[in-house]
Amino acid sequence: MANIESQIFASYLRNPDLYDELYNREGKISEVYQKLFNLYGEHSISDYINLNSKAKSSFFNQGITFQVYDDKTVQEKIFPFDLFPRIIDANEWEIIEQGSIQRSKALNLFLWDIYHDKKILKDKIVPLDLITSSANYLDQMNGIDPPGGIYNHISGTDIIKHKDGQYYVLEDNIRCPSGVSYVICNRTALKKALFGVFNHYKTHAVTNYAENLLDLLETVKPNGVDVPNCVVITPGMYNSAFYEHSYLAKTMGVELVEGRDLFVENDFVYMKTIKGPEKVDVIYRRIDDQFIDPLEFKPDSSLGVPGLFAAYKKGNVTLANAPGTGVADDKAVYTYMPQIIKYYLNEEPILNNVHTYHCSRPDELKYVLENIQELVIKPVDEAGGYGISIGNRLTTDEIAEVRKVIKDNPRKYVAQPIMSLSVHPTYIDETESFEQRHVDLRTFTVLGKDKEFVLKGGLTRVALKRGNLIVNSSQGGGSKDTWVLKK
Template structure:
């Protein structure tokens, strides 16, 4: 056994020259920001590392930092989100671009959604096609001409970024319905601190623990008119929701109530929660349930998760919903492709972050290109979350390509296509092989937008596709995650 224990942690690290490696440069040298941690890790034996890895895994499990996965048997299984002990490091300059770019997108999206529910200038100017909203199931006509408190729709957004082989960041999508994952950012940091406290002395890293207090300030900044100190709550679909851990975590760290629909009641268009001493007014609801479930009197009648009368209270300005109902219209992958134009139209700025070129199957020319070049493209449904329904052209068999063509041709509006982007790779500890290997990573950032207040979490969720060569990083599809360090200047 001695030979394995003395084996260098990176001795079997294989580099694929075609991929952009976050740690090694072209000449196989460790990049400057990684040098210190690389030295520290190199001093460890594989056995020490295995030990550390197992400890951190059981720590996650015991703390119940898990999510539910529903398989065919309809029974929920508890899984930990696989966590990698090798952090991703982003230096101050690189981060500055990301932060500014993410904020720029958030603000532009907010102006865009406001416009879609008011004068629709951008459509009348011919920049975004009318069909994009008229055919979107997330465009809520009940929101037309309604002014959300503070003028904010997308208070909370999560932008997914990748680094392409050209070394530049590209935005994959903007999640503004209920982006999740921020609790794992904090969980990962805590786990890494426990496991490798010695490493932290060598780096000046931005803290991620200030997310909760900033979120509360954002919620309070959009309180309804006439409220002095607002009572904010988080609304969850319940303990069986896959992101329940996150809902509970946020409620606990912010110090506000975690409510379910059945805890709330609407009286005379004001919202109250049922407490042991009677009803208590609620002013701001950070809701983690979808629009259609909010209020059975207005949306889906069979919704047991919602609160009858909630939308009327919102419409009368007596309660704030975060994010605003109808925000999802801009979460559509087809809207994403107009982002450069949207930023220009509302802010008069050039986009800081790149967009991946996108082909709209709804446009005849694009559709033709897509059908002819499926093997070089990623085909995505416009309104699915969680990485479902994605086909990656160069991984398909001939028969599969034909099947995809058929589906796309049947409902072209439902699909977009993008060139296959080469996600950058990062050294990741692979349990089965007991060694470090290259794996594809992306980065989800978390931005908050309030009334005269904005915030971007200095850190993020680096998601790892644990299967070799796989590009899909979603946790529901077998992805893992890494702590992400943003260095101070």
């Protein structure tokens, strides 16, 4: 391991076996980071501790929190934020952006097809039973035409940079992808703490997300509506992402509502106000499918709106994302993404998949069961890093338990090689120093009618525990500001 001699980086240890984004292939500070490295190096560690404390206070005062659930408790935490930003140059970002758009468009076409003509299933490109057995496939969506032809209005694509220097997609998230509010708040906090540093780079803005989201949502308004009334619907203040729900509603300038604030009459949706009922045309929903309408789905749900799905079926309201989109971010469907892109777009994937084994295939199941210690095992329908097993971290007894769980329900699990996520200098409170930590990137793509937008930054998530490969906030991860440089 090698040392860097610079004030706050003096104790930074670089493991050359890991892909450290601060360095180039020759082992020197990368050109894109050199100016930043020098500017940060002018600070003492006590300066940095003070700046870090101010950033934490900023998050606390703004109420930037998330909630973590376990079997017994619910904890509200400040979202951990690291002040040393990640930089992505314009050429690399162009690949990431075009790859994210390509996947989002292909997934939208795939969703239209499986709920209409089912050509990809009839042509046996994707197995029929893979779709019908997905927990997120909704029979109720068959034959429904969503306004504007869009299913996945908002997509979150999780991308890693491997030690070979290439970007790979870990998974697609198109149910209710979260985290975009932290992207914007990270930028605001960094500017407040280190404004002089930020001014040395020409970086794309991220604070334009809300206006672009609203603009694209308005393009998928129901037929016959001139100026749509949009709202954000939330499960309520106890939801883990409630801060984001309220933040997006506020920055878009629309109402934040709960199910009890809406009602359906004659297959139209209305919001209760002190001035009387107000028609609602577009609902950005942060409630899962099964809870949106107790008359159609989960009958004991108090989160949704009775009759909402009937209004949606008649084209009188837009739901973003559309119900049933979750079938396409099933991690088993992910294994077919190269074929899906080729089938609908006649293009090769811009961003590669990580090689993935689906345990419903007998030969792949056999391989997985024999090689668990070399693989990451993931449930196909979980989010937030829950249910993941990293084989080389498991004891013999734990491997035996994972093997049993997979055998009991092979359809529910996929496996991937243990990828070496790139690392990034990250300030660690406990040691009061910078250390290498693994990072990934979630991009946010918004599709409208004949329009698309990718937030030029995305959410860099960082695994704050040494050696940990799971970056989700629910698993102890934090985040960094992501600077996409202008050409």
